[in-house]
Amino acid sequence: xxxxxxxxxxxxxxxxxxTVSRALRGLDKVDExxxxxxxxxARELRFSFSRNASxxxxxxxxxxxxxxxxxxxxxxxxxxxxxxxEVLSPAGYDIIPSTVSTDFELNSFLNRLPYDGNVDGVIxxxxxxxxxxxxxxxxxxxxxxxxxxxxxxxxDASVLMDDDTAMDDxxxxxxxxxxxxxxFVGWPAPGDFRFSSQLRAGAFMKxxxxxxxxxxxxxxxxxxxxxxxxxxxxxxxAAAARLLALDPRPTGICVEVDGFAVPLIAELxxxxxxxxxxxxxxxxxxxxVAAAVEMTTVHQNPVEMSRLAARKVLALxxxxxxxxxxxxxxxxxxxxxxxxxxx
Amino acid sequence: xxxxxxxxxxxxxxxxxxTVSRALRGLDKVDExxxxxxxxxARELRFSFSRNASxxxxxxxxxxxxxxxxxxxxxxxxxxxxxxxEVLSPAGYDIIPSTVSTDFELNSFLNRLPYDGNVDGVIxxxxxxxxxxxxxxxxxxxxxxxxxxxxxxxxDASVLMDDDTAMDDxxxxxxxxxxxxxxFVGWPAPGDFRFSSQLRAGAFMKxxxxxxxxxxxxxxxxxxxxxxxxxxxxxxxAAAARLLALDPRPTGICVEVDGFAVPLIAELxxxxxxxxxxxxxxxxxxxxVAAAVEMTTVHQNPVEMSRLAARKVLALxxxxxxxxxxxxxxxxxxxxxxxxxxx
DNA sequence: TTGTAAGCGTTATCAA
DNA sequence: TTGATAACGCTTACAA
Numbered sequence: 001x002x003x004x005x006x007x008x009x010x011x012x013x014x015x016x017x018x019t020v021s022r023a024l025r026g027l028d029k030v031d032e033x034x035x036x037x038x039x040x041x042a043r044e045l046r047f048s049f050s051r052n053a054s055x056x057x058x059x060x061x062x063x064x065x066x067x068x069x070x071x072x073x074x075x076x077x078x079x080x081x082x083x084x085x086e087v088l089s090p091a092g093y094d095i096i097p098s099t100v101s102t103d104f105e106l107n108s109f110l111n112r113l114p115y116d117g118n119v120d121g122v123i124x125x126x127x128x129x130x131x132x133x134x135x136x137x138x139x140x141x142x143x144x145x146x147x148x149x150x151x152x153x154x155x156d157a158s159v160l161m162d163d164d165t166a167m168d169d170x171x172x173x174x175x176x177x178x179x180x181x182x183x184f185v186g187w188p189a190p191g192d193f194r195f196s197s198q199l200r201a202g203a204f205m206k207x208x209x210x211x212x213x214x215x216x217x218x219x220x221x222x223x224x225x226x227x228x229x230x231x232x233x234x235x236x237x238a239a240a241a242r243l244l245a246l247d248p249r250p251t252g253i254c255v256e257v258d259g260f261a262v263p264l265i266a267e268l269x270x271x272x273x274x275x276x277x278x279x280x281x282x283x284x285x286x287x288x289v290a291a292a293v294e295m296t297t298v299h300q301n302p303v304e305m306s307r308l309a310a311r312k313v314l315a316l317x318x319x320x321x322x323x324x325x326x327x328x329x330x331x332x333x334x335x336x337x338x339x340x341x342x343x
Numbered sequence: 344x345x346x347x348x349x350x351x352x353x354x355x356x357x358x359x360x361x362t363v364s365r366a367l368r369g370l371d372k373v374d375e376x377x378x379x380x381x382x383x384x385a386r387e388l389r390f391s392f393s394r395n396a397s398x399x400x401x402x403x404x405x406x407x408x409x410x411x412x413x414x415x416x417x418x419x420x421x422x423x424x425x426x427x428x429e430v431l432s433p434a435g436y437d438i439i440p441s442t443v444s445t446d447f448e449l450n451s452f453l454n455r456l457p458y459d460g461n462v463d464g465v466i467x468x469x470x471x472x473x474x475x476x477x478x479x480x481x482x483x484x485x486x487x488x489x490x491x492x493x494x495x496x497x498x499d500a501s502v503l504m505d506d507d508t509a510m511d512d513x514x515x516x517x518x519x520x521x522x523x524x525x526x527f528v529g530w531p532a533p534g535d536f537r538f539s540s541q542l543r544a545g546a547f548m549k550x551x552x553x554x555x556x557x558x559x560x561x562x563x564x565x566x567x568x569x570x571x572x573x574x575x576x577x578x579x580x581a582a583a584a585r586l587l588a589l590d591p592r593p594t595g596i597c598v599e600v601d602g603f604a605v606p607l608i609a610e611l612x613x614x615x616x617x618x619x620x621x622x623x624x625x626x627x628x629x630x631x632v633a634a635a636v637e638m639t640t641v642h643q644n645p646v647e648m649s650r651l652a653a654r655k656v657l658a659l660x661x662x663x664x665x666x667x668x669x670x671x672x673x674x675x676x677x678x679x680x681x682x683x684x685x686x
Numbered sequence: 687t688t689g690t691a692a693g694c695g696t697t698a699t700c701a702a
Numbered sequence: 703t704t705g706a707t708a709a710c711g712c713t714t715a716c717a718a
Contacts, residue, residue: 003460005711016689021713029687046454051461052398053711056694061395071425073646078421082414085440096437097428111389117346117695118394262635289635292605303416348695359705364697372703396695399710460711 004047013041024049051094062092064313065119067109068099069127069193075259075287076302080125080147083306091314093120100127101191110136121313123147123306127193129154143316147309148302150199157312157325159305166298167203168210169333170254170282173296175211178342179252179280182208183219183243185264187256188226188235200256200284219246236260240267251279251342258283258290258297265295265338276340286334296339300331347390356384367392394437405435407656408462410452411442412470412536418602418630419645423468423490426649434657436463443470444534453479464656466490466649470536472497486659490652491645493542500655500668502648509641510546511553512676513597513625516639518554521685522595522623525551526562526586528607530599531569531578543599543627562589579603583610594622594685601626601633601640608638608681619683629677637680648672 010020015034023030023038024047041047055061066084068077084095096119100106110133113122119142126148129137134154137144146155174182184204201220208218221242229235239260243253255261261283265275275281283290286299308327315322353363358377366373366381367390384390398404409427411420427438439462443449453476456465462485469491472480477497480487489498517525527547544563551561564585572578582603586596598604604626608618618624626633629642651670658665 048455052395055395057713073421073425078416082416094439112391116391288632292632292636400697
């Protein structure tokens with residue numbers, strides 16, 4: 001099956017190559033009559049552009065890279081994929097996902113980028129860059145937007161969640177329900193990175209302080225990295241054990257992500273701790289699972305966040321300037337059945 | 344930031360362009376001394392290949408298209424993305440997801456493909472092709488593998504689940520628990536397509552017959568398409584209402600997908616039907632949500648299926664032949680807490 | 687409004 | 703083992 005080229009269409013339509021190019025790309029300064037003729041020929045021959053050739057000639061690749069630090073089938077990452085696809089695909093862009101799980105991989109990615117020319121833009125997801133990495137980004141000629149990153153440094157644009165306010169809401173709910181002793185349970189992240197973990201734990205401590213909890217009544221459980229455990233179940237047991245060992249034992253906890261909070265509740269039950277009678281639990285994300293078990297959680301919408309980020313790269317790739325380069329979204333606390341008053 | 348080209352490296356290393364190309368691609372017939380020299384120059388200049396130029400010259404794009412009929416952030420599709428990424432990325436391939444939701448879109452995709460030359464292969468996911476479409480595929484010069492499709496017609500290779508056996512297991516469990524009246528609840532699929540719905544409904548009816556249920560004791564609820572409803576909640580209410588209207592009312596049901604089964608259970612509870620006391624429910628997929636609510640379901644592993652499919656395209660793209668082009672995987676019934684004996 | 691021709695950055699063929 | 707040189711399929715000045 002020999003490739004049908006622009007030239008074939010030109011021959012068929014009886015015009016020059018450049019006219020075909022112009023006609024098919026919808027440029028002006030083309031007689032509508034010839035355009036119709038060309039389109040007919042193209043349709044008949046089933047012509048479609050070689051993106052490679054177009055890219056090579058024009059310098060635009062019409063491709064965008066999405067960089068993740070976790071698996072593509074996680075709730076957050078797959079939502080980002082979908083959101084980005086929704087806005088980029090109609091604009092004619094292909095999206096190309098990649099993942100990195102170590103700083104080494106991240107650095108290779110970042111180092112290759114500036115000289116690479118294989119994509120027109122990048123969305124970087126849930127990755128916190130260090131100073132050197134941010135600096136590397138600044139040298140790029142293609143736009144890079146950060147999504148769910150800690151800082152906006154180095155990014156041409158970004159979309160972040162306001163974790164502080166969310167945490168105020170969450171801790172505020174526990175306080176309002178009468179809880180005096182509270183704790184934060186960090187999620188053992190996969191890979192080398194610390195994600196936003198440190199962020200949420202820090203936000204929790206700040207919120208607690210702001211709301212008047214004293215040091216003795218606030219605990220923080222840091223479980224390290226997932227790789228430190230033989231299995232996710234082990235991490236879960238560790239979390240439950242450490243929680244119950246706390247003295248005084250907290251009656252209200254925030255768990256960094258829903259995906260860890262839901263099985264933790266089951267694990268707690270196994271230890272004889274009822275939720276919410278003995279302990280109130282608040283998660284973060286509002287995934288399907290959280291909704292299914294009616295867990296109180298902090299809702300965020302990564303599809304929407306990603307659409308916004310994609311609109312930003314798109315504008316930047318088109319050479320436009322953004323009126324608001326850096327957006328901060330407000331997550332929303334959804335009280336459900338895993339939080340209750342002190343009995 | 345001017346692009347660093349192969350030529351720049353050649354200049355730096357004091358050799359010809361072609362030598363750089365050969366050296367960097369690891370081809371033989373290159374003196375190891377010069378190769379080292381070239382590599383040094385490349386590293387120093389931070390050179391990386393332009394995929395576009397390589398593709399144009401070589402005819403290989405090193406890109407693979409993934410075609411879905413549903414959103415990228417669904418459980419199944421995102422798992423496929425991840426599985427494919429795991430095997431194709433190390434092999435140097437980029438993966439490019441696209442979605443189609445109408446037959447028209449599907450046809451445009453298929454028609455463009457053969458003359459397109461923008462990808463080296465395609466994985467088609469959960470899409471049932473009609474005869475004309477299968478025929479169109481056969482003309483392609485790039486390999487196309489089907490994943491979770493109804494038939495293997497037109498595909499160079501495929502990975503399917505054995506829905507029949509799974510259904511035998513599911514219906515068998517209900518029967519074993521003493522249920523005399525059973526029903527299948529179809530999931531109102533989004534978009535134009537019917538996915539594997541018809542397949543599972545059909546498999547259910549067959550399994551029931553095989554196990555000795557007579558026509559009067561088996562019901563099948565077809566809810567049409569999601570687009571027919573104002574909201575997913577409406578579809579849910581419709582399902583529950585139709586179920587309860589059944590006379591005699593079934594005591595055991597199979598629901599096409601977990602994602603519909605879980606909220607349906609909640610809806611049933613609202614109607615005063617307890618699960619499993621009044622009605623046993625079996626789902627399909629074994630998603631996180633199913634596990635979280637301890638629902639009996641039929642487990643399948645789309646990440647693993649996708650890895651297998653990806654290995655197949657990869658081999659085909661490399662011109663190898665497959666010893667087993669078409670694989671059928673066996674799903675597994677996981678009994679949990681939504682099924683119980685007749686009380 | 688249309689055509690000519692020079693790239694774009696590689697690979698591949700053929701000589702050397 | 704290396705080096706010219708002609709593709710690859712398109713875009714884009716510039717000329718007509």
